[in-house]
């Protein structure tokens with residue numbers, strides 16, 4: 001896999017009202033890899049007791065465990081599975097240390113945890129992974145602490161519950177932990193964890209589900225834009241090595257000095273759903289070019305952008321006012337004014353048209369400085385050639 005010297009193509013800057021941000025330190029080309037980042041923590045997104053029906057993944061590299069895999073169980077708990085002896089050895093020295101193994105086993109026996117929302121079981125996994133990081137890699141733990149995310153009173157009940165549970169059931173050896181530290185870690189996780197998705201073939205009912213979360217120290221500096229100029233890829237099941245690395249590629253060309261942004265969620269969400277998520281989960285109001293336009297749309301229009309770039313009406317809501325009708329047919333170019341929907345082109349060109357995918361397309365990396373005419377979806381992996389889009 002191609003790598004990029006991120007130091008030379010991206011620069012970390014501070015932008016008022018946005019915090020730290022990554023900007024292009026040179027003109028960037030569509031498809032160019034601008035970052036390859038390895039996670040400092042990866043943890044399972046599954047409940048502590050996995051439903052029988054769910055797929056199995058290696059508990060170290062999170063590749064799917066196919067029936068032909070040489071699966072090795074953890075010799076201590078036999079609950080955690082690894083795709084081979086190398087992953088078992090690597091995990092025993094880091095992510096599945098004897099303390100992690102014991103802590104997760106004890107948490108699995110805690111009825112009080114299972115009466116909590118599922119999300120708290122996953123947060124418990126994160127905390128065990130984070131405290132383990134402090135034990136096995138103190139420098140990476142300091143990096144985790146340096147990421148954005150502060151204690152918020154609304155998260156206090158979960159932090160208090162999980163903190164006292166871990167202290168009583170499985171305190172980390174020789175690591176003094178405080179409620180403030182636990183709360184701060186949960187805040188870092190909330191703002192910075194990237195979901196690593198299940199293969200699209202395993203998705204049921206069109207729901208995209210996450211198999212693991214990873215915290216990527218450099219990628220955590222990307223701010224959000226509802227019309228991103230870059231998107232992230234992972235090759236969990238196909239990369240021969242470093243399969244949990246994140247690759248960030250440019251969607252289109254940008255000039256030097258331009259901020260490089262990802263979208264923190266699928267780009268088809270409507271204005272109010274996006275603002276709700278950004279306010280509740282990330283603590284800011286988005287003021288990007290797309291939001292500036294959509295803020296003026298009436299509440300009952302444009303619930304979702306379909307995979308042709310058409311803005312679909314929510315049938316449960318009132319019929320739209322007639323004079324807004326043209327905004328509903330964004331993909332039918334001549335009926336839409338530039339000023340109404342200047343980003344229609346983005347959806348037609350860069351949104352995956354596979355049903356229920358909602359992934360974003362970016363060109364494959366350029367070869368010999370020539371831009372690829374093939375675009376790849378960052379969710380389903382489908383390839384689409386430019387000719388298909390005409």
Ligand SMILES: C[S@@+](CC[C@H](N)C(=O)[O-])C[C@H]1O[C@@H](n2cnc3c(N)ncnc32)[C@H](O)[C@@H]1O
Nearest residue numbers: 017018019020148191220221222223224282284
């Ligand atoms: C993953 S961090 C991104 C890096 C962060 N700016 C920093 O200083 O570390 C997410 C946080 O960045 C800020 N942020 C991201 N996108 C933003 C935007 N479009 N406008 C304002 N703040 C944004 C918010 O505080 C958000 O919670």
